[in-house]
Amino acid sequence: MTGRYGDIDYSRATKRTFAVGAVLFAFGLLGDLYLRSTGGPIPEWERALFVDAELFGVLVMLLAPFVFGIVLPLTE
Numbered sequence: 001m002t003g004r005y006g007d008i009d010y011s012r013a014t015k016r017t018f019a020v021g022a023v024l025f026a027f028g029l030l031g032d033l034y035l036r037s038t039g040g041p042i043p044e045w046e047r048a049l050f051v052d053a054e055l056f057g058v059l060v061m062l063l064a065p066f067v068f069g070i071v072l073p074l075t076e
Contacts (some may be wrong), residue, residue: 010073017064025057 035042041060 003010008072010068014064014068017068018061021057024053024060028057029051061071
């Protein structure tokens with residue numbers, strides 16, 4: 001019998017979503033550090049892209065355990 005959302009492996013979904021958030025955060029952090037280390041002029045859209053990637057990565061890392069680890073399993 002399948003659950004309400006199909007056969008979702010919640011532990012795997014939690015780990016993968018957390019990993020995607022970590023990759024986004026690392027991309028934003030490393031890109032921002034690289035641009036600052038070059039010392040050249042940085043367009044605002046590039047700085048905003050990397051800062052937004054950092055913030056979105058942190059948000060995904062914080063919400064993934066709650067959504068896939070707690071909320072969705074409880075609603076089945």
